[in-house]
Amino acid sequence: MIMLGRDGLGSAGHRIVHGGMDHVEPALITYDLLDSLDGLTPHDPLHMQHNLAPVRAILKARPDLPQVACFDTAFHHDMPVEAQTVPVPRALRDAGVRRYGFHGLSYEYIANRLARDAPDLARGRAIIAHLGAGASLCALSGGASIATTIGFSTLDGLLMATPCGDIDPGALLYLARQGRSVAEIEDLLYHQSELLGVSGISGDLRLLLASDDARTVEVISLFSYRIAVEAGGMASALGGIDGFVFTAGIGERSAVIRAAVCERLAWLGIALDDAANAANARQISATDSKIKVLVYRTDEEAMIAQHTRAVLSRHLAVNR
Numbered sequence: 001m002i003m004l005g006r007d008g009l010g011s012a013g014h015r016i017v018h019g020g021m022d023h024v025e026p027a028l029i030t031y032d033l034l035d036s037l038d039g040l041t042p043h044d045p046l047h048m049q050h051n052l053a054p055v056r057a058i059l060k061a062r063p064d065l066p067q068v069a070c071f072d073t074a075f076h077h078d079m080p081v082e083a084q085t086v087p088v089p090r091a092l093r094d095a096g097v098r099r100y101g102f103h104g105l106s107y108e109y110i111a112n113r114l115a116r117d118a119p120d121l122a123r124g125r126a127i128i129a130h131l132g133a134g135a136s137l138c139a140l141s142g143g144a145s146i147a148t149t150i151g152f153s154t155l156d157g158l159l160m161a162t163p164c165g166d167i168d169p170g171a172l173l174y175l176a177r178q179g180r181s182v183a184e185i186e187d188l189l190y191h192q193s194e195l196l197g198v199s200g201i202s203g204d205l206r207l208l209l210a211s212d213d214a215r216t217v218e219v220i221s222l223f224s225y226r227i228a229v230e231a232g233g234m235a236s237a238l239g240g241i242d243g244f245v246f247t248a249g250i251g252e253r254s255a256v257i258r259a260a261v262c263e264r265l266a267w268l269g270i271a272l273d274d275a276a277n278a279a280n281a282r283q284i285s286a287t288d289s290k291i292k293v294l295v296y297r298t299d300e301e302a303m304i305a306q307h308t309r310a311v312l313s314r315h316l317a318v319n320r
């Protein structure tokens, strides 16, 4: 995102999906930081190359322009240790094999909106469902992330457009023993799985919902099933929930998916107001629902702008 200053371009702020262990807050981009972020590309080949390419292009064209990196992983940095732990030997954990969590800028924006619009809920326990091309859930307690469904890379958790989501690592070993190379398996997991792979039609949910192909029924059912199953886990991490928020492309716009998810979560005390849901209203739960269900439009760009301004004003103050 390019921000205008008084005399033209002022600065550029970037969403960088992975900050790894070392980058846990928004930071001014230096050559050292860029080198360090390059080193994280194998953690998430789907996003990191695309995230870093514009940084490099701007650096080349306008080396004087301040650029700020805003990390998706940062919001989850203080999750409890059990939510961060991957059960591998400690040396590997210390080397960075752990659960990081993603879509943090989106969750941060929603947490800020809740603090403003629904302070009781913001102080309580909520599940936020970021359902876009990539999809995840975040367990928000008192405005902080205490658990989330995507872990080390962006492959974990829910069904997404093309990345595979939750998969038994044994299946990967099986594929490797069958003679598939790392590059082939990576391509399979990041680009050919989930909505696209299961439907055999498209990774774009809007197209699947509009199609009368029988395979779409299976994939839409699987999509809401996975959300509901993972929401059960998030509700456990929170010890119960007071609210559920839908956001991002699918969460904001698909009444069909929201209804399918809420129906599966009726056991938690969720009851939907069908008319409000069909109208994409802010509150879509029925008045007698035990859990408040809300729809918010996320705004990752607003968070990037806010962080970029804050980093640059700190930087200016230090160098004054």
Ligand SMILES: Nc1ncnc2c1ncn2[C@@H]1O[C@H](COP(=O)(O)OP(=O)(O)O)[C@@H](O)[C@H]1O
Binding pocket: 131, 132, 133, 134, 161, 203, 204, 205, 206, 207, 209, 248, 249, 250, 253, 254
């Ligand atoms: N009206 C809609 N109904 C269902 N899905 C929708 C609708 N509008 C957008 N989507 C879906 O939202 C997803 C993209 O979400 P978005 O948050 O924009 O993605 P990104 O992760 O690229 O920012 C796509 O799967 C798209 O099909």
Ligand SMILES: CC(=O)OP(=O)(O)O
Binding pocket: 017, 072, 102, 103, 132, 133, 134, 135, 154
């Ligand atoms: C982390 C992730 O999956 O991001 P996106 O939804 O932008 O693909």
Ligand SMILES: [Mg+2]
Binding pocket: 132, 133, 248
């Ligand atoms: Mg998005």
